[in-house]
Amino acid sequence: MKRFNLAAVTLAGMAIVAGVQSASARDLTVVGFGGTLQDAFRKAYFEPYAAATGSKLVEDTTNGGIAKQKAMVETKNVTWDVVQMEEDEVTLACAEGLLLNVDWAKLPSYSKADPTMFSECGAGAIVWSEVLTYDAAKIKDGPKNWADFWNVAKWPGKRGLRKTAKLTLELALMADGVPGSDVYRVLATKEGQDRAFKKLDELKPNVQWWESGAQPLEWLASGAVAMTAAYNGRIANARKEGRDFPIIWGDSLYSIDYWAIIAGSSNEKQALEFVDFALSTSPQKAFAEAIPYGIANKEAMAALPADLLSQLPSAPDNLKGAVKINSEFWTDHGQELNERFSAWVAR
Numbered sequence: 001m002k003r004f005n006l007a008a009v010t011l012a013g014m015a016i017v018a019g020v021q022s023a024s025a026r027d028l029t030v031v032g033f034g035g036t037l038q039d040a041f042r043k044a045y046f047e048p049y050a051a052a053t054g055s056k057l058v059e060d061t062t063n064g065g066i067a068k069q070k071a072m073v074e075t076k077n078v079t080w081d082v083v084q085m086e087e088d089e090v091t092l093a094c095a096e097g098l099l100l101n102v103d104w105a106k107l108p109s110y111s112k113a114d115p116t117m118f119s120e121c122g123a124g125a126i127v128w129s130e131v132l133t134y135d136a137a138k139i140k141d142g143p144k145n146w147a148d149f150w151n152v153a154k155w156p157g158k159r160g161l162r163k164t165a166k167l168t169l170e171l172a173l174m175a176d177g178v179p180g181s182d183v184y185r186v187l188a189t190k191e192g193q194d195r196a197f198k199k200l201d202e203l204k205p206n207v208q209w210w211e212s213g214a215q216p217l218e219w220l221a222s223g224a225v226a227m228t229a230a231y232n233g234r235i236a237n238a239r240k241e242g243r244d245f246p247i248i249w250g251d252s253l254y255s256i257d258y259w260a261i262i263a264g265s266s267n268e269k270q271a272l273e274f275v276d277f278a279l280s281t282s283p284q285k286a287f288a289e290a291i292p293y294g295i296a297n298k299e300a301m302a303a304l305p306a307d308l309l310s311q312l313p314s315a316p317d318n319l320k321g322a323v324k325i326n327s328e329f330w331t332d333h334g335q336e337l338n339e340r341f342s343a344w345v346a347r
Helices: 012-022 034-053 067-075 088-097 108-112 168-175 178-188 188-208 215-222 232-240 268-279 281-289 298-303 329-346
Strands: 026-034 057-061 084-087 122-134 159-162 207-210 227-231 246-261
Touching: 026 034, 026 268, 026 329, 034 057, 034 232, 034 281, 084 088, 084 122, 084 268, 088 122, 088 246, 088 329, 108 268, 122 232, 122 268, 159 188, 159 215, 168 178, 168 188, 168 246, 178 188, 178 329, 188 207, 188 329, 207 215, 215 227, 215 232, 227 232, 246 268, 268 281, 281 298
Parallel strands: 026 057, 026 084, 159 207, 159 227
Antiparallel strands: 084 246, 122 227, 122 246
């Protein structure tokens, strides 16, 4: 696995990047999960970075996974540089040598960041939560937890769930009465896995599966689903647009997404400079103001007003009863559970 040590980078020094880029085969490509999250990345990071450096930045989107990264590295045809990835995917891709193993402490912005927001191959992009939401304009006495979410007798209508084992099996167990603190202990057993799928069987006829973070809020707004699991930041943006979509923080799932750099990128230096820029104080504050996901920079966190800080997944009150997604569990069990989940969905 390649280890990349970055010499000190300053924003002033970034001005030389345009010249470096002209000698490169292609422009820096940064990949996110699309939708309103990508809009916030563009506003806080992509456009300001391009303006500050005079270099071109190309955007792309992904729905997750590591298949594309693996194909790029194995065929030596790397067309992505910096990619937003979920924690367990970074762990797996890093172990397979698909990502640069970076000494993040060499970044100038590192000294202002929460050190727990970094891994060998990843620098913290966001802290996010998957939470329950519904349209309060249509449901007056709404659901309070995942057991309520399963109650189609009291609240008829479709339910939106993410079409993956991760973030779905955990909800099924909590709906079946498993405390959040015990979810992964139970899910690590054959009996617990069977219990989760049995609970999903109950809801399956009423589920509408989403694959991108924008879908569940679009469906909720159109009335295609009565309630849904969704990412907190996207719900917050829908609320800004006038939608009455409550955020139910209890029994939420939360994790870190990382910026990762593809091994074999022809833009390694510029990719690291972009990550450093994205972790610096002013862009981080601008990002949280654009969409309320947790950020890595401690100075930026301290500069946020209290009402905005309270909307972040990392706010103390929002973490009460929340479950941290266990990336080690999903690295160990993800393949078998994803295969079982895919077969179950197809039946």
